[in-house]
Amino acid sequence: MTEAAAVKRVEEQMEGGRQYVTFCLNEELYAIEALVVQEIIELGAITKVPHLPDFFKGVINLRGTIIPVVDLKMKFAMHSGEYKKHTCVIVTEFSGGTIGLIVDAVSDVLSLANEDISDTPSFGAHITTDFMKGMSRMDGNLAIILDIEKVLSEADTASLSAIRNMDNIKAAEPAR
């Protein structure tokens, strides 16, 4: 980072801008607020936990603590392939506890002022936008800013109902 950029970042922070971590899911760019990110780790061995919806990949060992991990691509019903070298886990903290988000690659940490973020356009009924905070233009790319609380609390409700009717586990998968 150049000095000028660093100065710019500080200035932005002074103006009330927030820091965001951006990451890729397939070809799309997403961002979450840096404040909720605890750390970013390499994807290690995942242990599958039975009876949970598919996007709940299982649990991992985070230096002696066990945390659950969620595959964001599966959560958003996107095409999900093999995990690759750059696949990593963003460890986040939300009101429900600590959880890991599996993403294709983490690209950057940058500041966005509030006016840089525009409202999410409506896509009609077939795409839910509840879990999006807004969108922003970044280096010519469009980034979707996620509201982590909403993303994960929905994950919870989906899975909880799945446990309630064990027989319908397959049906309870997110159909988005």
Place this chain on the structure above:
Amino acid sequence: MVDFRKLYSIFVDEAAEKIAELESGLLQLEKSPDDKELLNTIFRAAHTIKGSSGTIGLKDISHFTHGMEEILDLMRQDRLTPDNELVSVLLEAADLIREMVECVASEAAFEFSRCEAVTQRMEAVKKHRSEAVPAAGPDQVKKESQDTAADLRHVMIKFVPNADLFKRGIDPAIILNDIRGLGEVVTIHAFTDTVPPLSDINPENLYMRWDIHLKTSKSDAEIRKVFEFVEEGSDIKILPIAVASATDLPFIGQLLVGEGSVKAEDVEDALKSQKRLGEILLEKGKITSKDLEKAVEKQNQKKTESLRNAISSTIRVDLKKLDHLINTVGEMVIIHSMFQQLLQNGSERTAEGIEALFSQLQRIGRDIQESAMALRMLPVGEVFHRFTRLVRELSISKGKNIELVISGEDTELDKGVLEKITDPLVHLIRNAIDHGIETPDERAAQGKPPQGTIHLSAYQMGDAVYIEIEDDGKGLSKERILKKAQVMGMLGNDTDLTDEQIYNLIFLPGLSTADQVTDISGRGVGMDVVKKNIESLNGKVQIRSKPGMGTTISIKLPLTLAIIDGLTVLIGNEPFIIPITMVIESLRPEQKDIKTLNERGEVINIRGEYIPLVRLYRLLGLMPQQENPWEAIVIVTTYEGRKYGLLVDELIGQQQIVIKHLGTAMPRVRDIAGGTILGNGKVALVLDIPGIVELSRQQ
């Protein structure tokens, strides 16, 4: 600025400890009223509560405790004998203090008007009895003071000090203290209405005035002498006041006795016939007995809650344990530096040297693990002693005479286990009082001593702790349990049951709340919940009972929740852990021993016994290595008195594992108890056997 929250939280912790001391002390006092040392301990506890509440400005608590302390002081002087009634009043007072402290903790407001009834009873006891009991020494002192009583007069001193008292370096508190030296100060009333709002206060000005009610033999001039230095600019009035009786007893009973309109015995009788509020309301038809029961129930629930709260989120650790831990950590640091030295010094870098150091490090690691676990261990006595109170009150209300005998209170249990075991124990003890032990008359008719005994004991055997609740009551009725179970359709055709199985039926939901339960029911937990709670701790419950001789309930608990012995198995290619306490045996069955029922359920014949087979891979949704049970392994486990065979692919071995929570963000899965981290860093899941059995029953 002083952080009052912090002060309060320190006070709450300390007070909780002291109240517990107070309570257990009082209960013991009832049994050994002559124990002076015990009395001193109780007194000190009350005194500490009074002092520390006063220090941080909780005047009402301090004031209330003061009343208690006075009674205790009279007991110390042998002017009061601690009998049943007195102890009851003091226990109630202790309860109120506990509630006050809880209010401080939760930052809620406590209604101090609720104290009045108890305060009055304490006053009554104090005044009434301390004079009624003639004691040699103090009595003489009393006489002297009564002799001079005739010369005593009551005066009201109205003291309006000069506002610039502080500027002259005079502390009005000293004057008030001096007045105390003149005689007996009955009341001091401080007027704060003249104090301006904080923003307008000049800290160098004195805004207050006082009214002092003094009982003294001194003349006005002598009293004025105290005010010598402050008289200038101050307004001091000394007014005589008339008091109806020479004694300073405000109680109507005493006044009536004094005026000769009633006899002292009559007043005592009347006081004795005083009833509890609930009973009076009931008699007057203001409430129904159901309402009363409900309210009493609520009160009882609160008490249970306070029992649970007894174990706070902090832990008190024996200093020796801590020292040992620190010492071992010290050793580890030394080994570390030895390692470093070894690695830097090329010539000594031999395999043997490293191995020797490593084995030392291993030993220390184990030591640290053990002493760290020991920090979580608490003596069960902390919980047991609180039951003395429960038994005392419940047996009185049931009209039974029951003694609680406690043994093995030094047995240590993990704090987590101890917390979760409190509720089930409360329930089991209540059951023993309610259903187990007979009334004194019934007991006498059977030739038993009128006093029933509940024996609460704890001991350690192997890697388990046993808690036993033994009563010498009427025992369980096999016939009644069987009949009930049949009526409720729980038995089916299965009538060939062992005694143990029959007794265990009372743990089934619905059955425990059958006809045996009387009016203490509705406490929210049945025997099925008791059993569930204990099983969630990897524990076991057993019932032994002999008609007419009593019932023993034995609870077996693991020493700690965090570390268990586990059997590692492979299901498909995934390792899973089964707690070894749940495993009876493991075997590879023969093909002929596997039978299907209705083409659905499978059973396996183990030495003539048919037990259901649970295909774990199917339950957990995994791909098995072998479909055929005769090529795989069956692990026999037991749940609710029945055996089940769990089909796994491979047996890896037995090892100690540390159970970890799967994280709060993880939705709860019924058949998984938690996870552990294996040597290769991967997470392995620990199976929850009760959950698995229940899931398999649903399918």
